[in-house]
Amino acid sequence: MLAAPVPGSLPLRTYRDSIRRVSVSGSQCRSALLLFTSSSDTEAGDGAYCWSSASSASSPCPSLDAWARCSPLSSSFSSGWEAAEDPDGVEELRAIALQMVHDGYMQGLIRAFGDGRSSSAHRRGLGFGLKESLLGSWFSELDVEWVLSIGKGDREQLHLEDGFASLLDMMERWIKALKTMVQVFCITQQELRAKRPTVAVGGVRKAIWHFMLLATGKMDEREQEVAQFVRFAEASILRMLDFVDAVADAALNDDQAPEMLPGMLLVYTCVVDDSPAVLALFEEASMASSMFDAMNSVFLRKMNRLSDAIWSMMEKVRASFVTDDSWRVSSAEAGGVHKTTRLMMNYIMLLSRNERALSLILQDQQRHLSHQPDYYSSSVDILIKDMISCLEKQLEKTSNFISDPGLRYIFLMNNCSFISQKVSSLLLPSWTLFEDYKIDRPKKRDPRERPPPMEDYVNQPDPNLQEQIETDSNLDGLLMIQSFIEAYLDASWEPVMSCLYHDIPRGFLKLGGRLDKFETEFDETYKKQKQWKVPNPELRKRLRKAIVEKVIPGYSKYFAERTAKGKSNRPPINTPLELGEQLEELFEG
Template sequence: MAIASVWRGAWIRSRVFSSAPPRAAAAGDVDGGGGLLQPTYCESSTSASGTTTTVTKSSDSAEDRPRAFNSSMVLPTAPVVEENVEELDVGKVIEEGWVRKLEHLKGLVMEFRDGNNLGALEKWLSELDVGWVLHESKIDESAGSIRIWQQFHFFAESWILALQDINESISRCFDVWCSQDRDEGTSKKPLASEFALLVEATMLKMLPFVDAIIAAAARTSDRPEAAAAAEKLQVLIDVSDALSMASEQILSSLFSSSPCVQSTGGTMRENVSTELAKLDEAMWNTMVDMMTGTAAWTAEDNGHPCGSSDIHKVTRSIISYTKVLWANYWSLDRILDDAYLRGEFKHDNESVSHLTNLIMEMVHSTEDKLASKSKSWFADQSLRFLFLINNSYFMLRLVDFPMPVLTRRIDDYINGYLLVSWEPVMKCLCDPATPCCFTRHLPMTEFQSKFHKTYAAQKLWKVPDPAMRKMLRKAIVEKVIPVSTQFLEDSSISTPGVTPKKLEEMLGELFEG
């Protein structure tokens, strides 16, 4: 399989930022305007006199804006054939296209070798539609939070697409180059080592954008939501993965081809390692922000919506974050392992991995805080227990591994709900000392009155998960129906106001929201 195919298969993955449209500025945001904002970037250029100029540009400038992936710039277009399409050797046409591209590239390599370094780079990258990477870019420090957030996404996505184009062109052209060397000998000019110098210069021009991405990520720290932290972490992971895979493929294919080529790859290898280390640090800092910010976000919450047992926004945010952690298990567990060795991350549960331990701590901490805060949020204890059941079960269902402590707490919450909600309803039938039980009909009348009152209050309470909704209904039925049926039999009441079957049907309508 060609190296370019391996790269494409590895790189095309789900990215948090790739499916989201640009965000509109909220009313009162520091950027103002309320409309869709285009990211900006600063372009630095150095004149012949040595003066450095920084110009702020909007990304909607057609001249310098990083463009979306353009497949026609990577793969040659096959000629149109009106008839006998089945006889066309598509592979041969594509290979011939890459041969033509390689011959053109060899001319640029010779131009680069002869001293026109920047000119050769500009021609090659402009033909790939990624010439903008030659302009050093920095975030606009004066921008507001939303605009900086957009710049962060803009830099990262544009850079990854450009790296994909460059890597594929390098890999395919070098495959053809090596094939020609095998067929025609190694005396053809220019040398592979000279091509390697052009590649190294290109990659060194790409790396400053990593610093710009990291700087933009650092400036988004004033966005405390866990969902925003998860999104930022995923973007940094995507950039790190793209750089790691592309550099590994380029280094393994190009700089390992011969001893003379190997000697030219040292600077690139060293600089790539430095940028990957910076990305690791940025990812660790994002995880630290997430861990230390959970308590603050919960404490700053202004209260839960009155009368709602639905999933809290903090719960949803934490789960969004843990999904990103779990989806990138090996990369992040390695970063946590390094932090553990530095003494910056404590890990008390030696039976699980660093990342699993972190997720468990995050979930347990969130559940503890919601349990504590809910005491002031809910006057109705039945509704409070239902809220805790919903949120705890939501986390347990989505963490993708067993959490016995959380499972036990959910069982406790269910028992607590039954105790405060349905135990008073059953008390009349179970306690013969209750004053209302002087005749055989009075307890049943009192029971049905309390049943209808509780049912009416809770019918529209919400349990969003179907499995938990079914579980709760079953628990209520098992508590209520056998006792009421037994009371009817013991009291020889043949015509109750509402039969046990009807009561069970009514309980089956609870918690639809």
């Protein structure tokens, strides 16, 4: 039997260093809210998300302003991390836990903690101090010694003044510590069970075995070991759970709480996942029934506290997305995907990837949402649909401030294409995207008029889309983007083509004929739109093809009709082939 460990007698930070080297989902805390890439171009990669540890106090929307200043991080909530063999580091942490037990470290620590509770220790004034010292050594090896100060009401131990990088780092360390601690206790409990007679020893043999244990005093020793283990486990878990209240307070009392949301979801998931194993520790000991009930109540309170904090943070995030300052857009920014679109879709991806935890949180929040009978608060899909609907409305509202009709539809195309791609990648139900738009052909309009609201421009798909539509699960997204292409062609290229076929007032003949007018309009439109950007290569290809199919046949037809009527043609500046080559250069930015 190993002697009780004396703090400092074992190699310092042997286990601590090993735990620090483990990469777990908690390390994704640092990447925060699945934020957008630093480049507006999707070529930067959907996985290049970022987060900020600071924000502008002068910004009317500090959270979004801080997010916008991010730079890409290699480690993020991207799709790649889910494919890791051990994304939560469970196997590595279990190996460390096994080492702690097999080295005799835990056995000595538990025995020393039990000795600290003895009456003789208390008479010598060593009880409380020795227990705190042992817990300090234990928590130090777990890399969370600062947690012990939280229970004393010292919330400054969270170092909130250092910014969120420090707090998120603590979340990661706490998650790894709790997972390791629970593994250690489960392994230790298994070893204690192995020392007891099994149910396979029945009848007379079982009675003899039981009598021998009583006669030798080993039954009392076994019970004492179990009691010491249970008390040590109880003390350790309760002190670890003090962090939950501290981090919930930090989340609720700070303006930058939304940046902690991913980490908070991981903390909540960790508590939910590990609570059954912890409660199982108290099911078998003879004196542990009251401990089981008490610990169960503690876990319920902690989960409710985290649930309330996370829900409050989610409401803050949603509110930050609908401020006018979040949706400002200049002509230069109208091309590409709006930064708030990226933020909202990355937030939606965060919700989807945490569906299990969020389902529990939403169920817990039903009492707060009882005044909304039509809101299915237990469904993450409904929550996501609500967010996408909000995003659609914000995009339409923002597009109305773009003066150029063609650019307005480029803006809508870029953003809705980005949304559609993300929704498809998450395998969300088809009704989550563009559900409210009707399928109807637009009426012809005067190209000089302001384009109508985008819901009036939803069209039946052209024949070239039919095959894609039959195989694509996101039918509504395809139809919506096709409607924007049709509206864009009507706004930008119909006025150009009308020069070849609409009558020109007699007073303008001296300024040149229809071909002259067409070439002037084409040149102006081409030069302007060559500077516009469509980041999605598939959408860019599709849009160029639609323009070519609208312009080139009409251009060729104009010359063919004049020749058929015996009218002379001056040589055009560009042949149809050359015109098509020019159009293939559009939207590079």
